[in-house]
Amino acid sequence: MLQEFSPALQPGDTVPNGPLPDGSTLLERRGQPVILAFAPSEWNPAQAHQSAIFVSLSQEFDNGAAFAEVAPQAWHSLDYRGELAEQLGVAGQRALLLLDEAGVLRWKTVIEPGQEIQSGQVLAALEALRPAPAAPNTAAAPSAAAINETEVASGGMSRRTFVTATLAAAALLTLPSVVTAAPAAVSTSPTLTDDRPAMLPVALTINGQSHRLQLDPRTALLDALRENLHLTGTKKGCDHGQCGACTVHLDGHSALSCLTLAVMAQGKAITTIEGLAKGDVLHPLQAAFIKHDAFQCGYCTPGQLMAASALLTDPHTRHGSAVEIREAMSGNLCRCAAYPNIIAAIEEAQRA
Structure with a gap:
């Protein structure tokens, strides 16, 4: 659950000055929005897959705003054991704070560990934070650039702060195993959860690592x-168990993850395409796929590799002929029709 705000720091309060990791201070950052992310390790949606989530959010909630619109210096990833965490009352807690250009706290979320994300509430919060359109004015109209920077909602939030809030929401959505309630700017009714199924604790072992969700x-x-x-x-292809793009291993056997409930996979060793290679050393099948150019668009390739690698360890099929391999792989579809190269790669991996 979302923890209560510290009485000393309420939304609408001006955040006191404090040190930032780049050597500057909060006071020196006045004039631009600031996100303070407190966690035991770096938490930044600009990393890898996380930026794609931000772009998707910004396109949906800010008419196509690009990631570059939010200055990189708006984001500050801080250790939750540090001086500023202590000063702001979030020591030892994963927390996200959004400050506007005046240093006023707009959004503070403190997160409980071991919970899953509720993205709908984050998106609803963003919608509530969206700046309202500028009121019509019969006087001389300001320039488009001026409207862009000064447009505010009833609470005084600028468009720039809203774009930064989009980045903050993306950060919340990138935290695995975290449930995020709506920020204080949104009032949630108890009836919203009445029809939602109870969330279950699920423990999964994936690529040798344990995950609790x-x-x-x-x-x-x-x-x-x-x-x-x-x-x-x-990959999610058909989502009906017909294309094989979502193939993973459960205890070494091929399984279609789109037709397998996560709760059913508890207690089993799950291997995904990310766990097929050993560090930087490719699985022999991956090397054979590259050598034989056994892919074109590549979308089906993870499922092809997972199905084929399970085939190679099955005593009934690991020494199969080309016809037998084709039959065993018939559940994995390739729209690019790279089947001859796929069969050739599997045959080579069999000989390795």
Whole structure:
């Protein structure tokens, strides 16, 4: 659950001055929005897959605003054991604070560990924070650039702060195993959760690592991998068990993750395409796929590799003929029709 705000720091309060990791201070950052992210390790949506989530959010909630619109210096990733965390009352807690250009606290979220993200509430919060259109004015109209920077909602939030809030929301959505309630700017009714199924604790072992999540019992393993743990190598193709793009291993056997509930995978060793290689050393099958150019667009390739690698360890199929390999791989579709090269790569991996 979302913890209560510290009485000493309420939304609408001006945040006191304090040191930032780049050597500047909060006072020196006045005039631009600031995000303070407190966590035990770096937490930044500009990293890898996380930036794609930000771009998606900004396009949906800010008419296509680009990631570059938010100055990199707006984001500050801080250790939650540091001086500023102590000063702002969030020591030892994962927390996200959004300050506007005047240093006023707009959004403060303190997160409980071991919970899953509720993205709908974050998006609803963003919608509530969106600046209202500028009121018509019969006097001389200001320039478009001036409107762009000074347009504010009833609470006085500028468009620039809203774009920064989009980045903050992206950060919340990139935290695995975290449930995020709506920020204080949004009042949530108890009836909103009446029809929602109870979240279940789910423990998954994926590529040798343990993960604890809180999931809707109807969540497919595919969605848990992609949306909760950001293991996006496993692809969502048909979502009906017909294309094989979502193939993973459960205890060494091929399984379609779109048809497997995450709760059913507890206690099993799950291997995804991210776990096929050993560090920087490719699996022999991956090397053979590259050598034989066994892919074109590449979308089906993770599923092809996972199905084929399970085939190679199955005593009934690992020494199969080309015809037998084709039959064993028939559940994995390739729209690019790279089948001859795929079969050739599997045959080579069999001989390795």
